[in-house]
Amino acid sequence: MNELVVKGNPYLPSLARIVRVRDETPDTRTFRLELEGRKPRGLNFTPGQFVEVSVFGYGEAPFSISSSPLEEDFIEVTVRRVGNVTRALFRLRDGSFVGVRGPFGRGWPVEEMSGENVLMIGGGIGIAPLRPLVEYIIANRESFGDVVLLYGARTPKDIVYKEELEKWREYIDVRITVDVGDETWRGRTGVVTVLLDDVELDPRKTYSVQCGPPIMIYFVTRRLVEMGFPDERILFSLERLMKCGMGFCGHCMIGGKFVCKDGPVFSYDEVKGLLEPAVTR
Numbered sequence: 001m002n003e004l005v006v007k008g009n010p011y012l013p014s015l016a017r018i019v020r021v022r023d024e025t026p027d028t029r030t031f032r033l034e035l036e037g038r039k040p041r042g043l044n045f046t047p048g049q050f051v052e053v054s055v056f057g058y059g060e061a062p063f064s065i066s067s068s069p070l071e072e073d074f075i076e077v078t079v080r081r082v083g084n085v086t087r088a089l090f091r092l093r094d095g096s097f098v099g100v101r102g103p104f105g106r107g108w109p110v111e112e113m114s115g116e117n118v119l120m121i122g123g124g125i126g127i128a129p130l131r132p133l134v135e136y137i138i139a140n141r142e143s144f145g146d147v148v149l150l151y152g153a154r155t156p157k158d159i160v161y162k163e164e165l166e167k168w169r170e171y172i173d174v175r176i177t178v179d180v181g182d183e184t185w186r187g188r189t190g191v192v193t194v195l196l197d198d199v200e201l202d203p204r205k206t207y208s209v210q211c212g213p214p215i216m217i218y219f220v221t222r223r224l225v226e227m228g229f230p231d232e233r234i235l236f237s238l239e240r241l242m243k244c245g246m247g248f249c250g251h252c253m254i255g256g257k258f259v260c261k262d263g264p265v266f267s268y269d270e271v272k273g274l275l276e277p278a279v280t281r
C-alpha cells in the first residue's frame with residue numbers, strides 16, 4: 001500500500017504532459033500523462049488508487065489510475081465527459097499540460113488476494129480502476145487462481161478498452177454483456193448481473209471486486225451475498241464528491257469514514273450500515 005507522505009504543500013500539483021489521447025467511446029477517452037522533471041515519469045501506485053487531475057483555469061477532479069502499475073514512465077486516466085473539468089480536459093491535445101496530485105486512497109488489497117480466485121465486475125467507466133488490477137494479475141498470473149472479469153456496458157459502442165479486453169482473454173476469463181445490442185452484436189444482452197448466473201467460483205476462496213454505478217453495486221452486492229460470498233470478500237470502489245483527496249476537507253465523508261483516504265476501496269463489512277439504503281442489504 002502506498003501511504004500518502006505529505007511533503008511541502010500537499011495541494012500543489014506536479015506538472016504532467018499529455019503524451020497520448022485515445023478515444024474509447026463517443027464520450028470517453030484515455031489520457032496518457034508523463035510527469036515533468038521526474039525520472040521515471042510515472043507514479044508508484046497500487047491498483048485502485050486515484051489521482052486529482054487539474055485542468056488549469058477550470059478546476060480539479062479525481063480519476064482512478066487506469067494504467068498498469070508496472071508502467072514506470074507514465075500513468076493513464078480514462079475519463080467520461082460529464083461536466084466542467086472533464087469537458088475542458090477533452091479540449092486538450094498531445095503536448096498540453098495538466099496538474100496531477102497523488103496517488104491517493106486505498107486500492108485493491110492485491111497481496112491479500114494473492115493465492116485466491118478473483119471475480120471482477122465492472123459497469124461502464126467503472127472498468128477503469130479494474131484495468132490496473134487485471135494488468136497486475138496477468139503479470140503475476142501464477143499467484144492467482146481462476147480469474148473472471150464480468151463487464152457490462154450500455155451498448156456495444158460504449159465498451160471501453162476493446163483492444164485490451166481481447167488481449168486479456170488469453171490470460172483470464174472475460175465475459176461481456178450490453179444492456180442493448182445492435183445489428184453487429186452477437187454477445188450477451190442484459191445488465192451485468194445476468195453474467196453472475198454462470199459463475200462457478202467457490203465464494204469462500206474468491207475475492208469479488210466491483211466498480212460501477214451505485215445501482216449496479218447494489219444489485220451485484222445483493223447477488224453476491226445470495227451466492228454465499230462473505231461480506232469481507234465483497235470489495236467495491238466507491239465514488240463521492242471530493243475536494244482535497246487527502247482526508248483534510250471532509251467533503252467525501254460517509255459516516256466516520258473518508259472515502260478519499262480510508263477508501264475508495266471498501267469491503268462490504270466495512271461500510272454496511274454507513275451507506276445510503278441503495279447499497280445496503
Ligand SMILES: Cc1cc2nc3c(=O)[nH]c(=O)nc-3n(C[C@H](O)[C@H](O)[C@H](O)COP(=O)(O)OP(=O)(O)OC[C@H]3O[C@@H](n4cnc5c(N)ncnc54)[C@H](O)[C@@H]3O)c2cc1C
Binds near residue numbers: 060082084087240
Ligand atoms: C475516487 C474517484 C475515482 C473516479 N474515477 C473516475 C474515472 O476513472 N473516470 C471518470 O470518468 N470519472 C471518475 N470519477 C468521477 C469524476 O471525478 C467526475 O466525473 C468528475 O469529478 C466530474 O467533474 P466535472 O467538473 O467534469 O463535472 P461537474 O461539472 O462537477 O459535474 C457534472 C455532473 O457529474 C456529477 N458528478 C461530479 N462528480 C461526481 C462524482 N464523483 N460522482 C458522481 N457524480 C459526480 C455532478 O453531480 C454533475 O451532475 C471518479 C471519482 C472518484 C471520487
Ligand code: FES
Binds near residue numbers: 243245247259
Ligand atoms: S476529499 Fe477532502 S476529506 Fe476526502
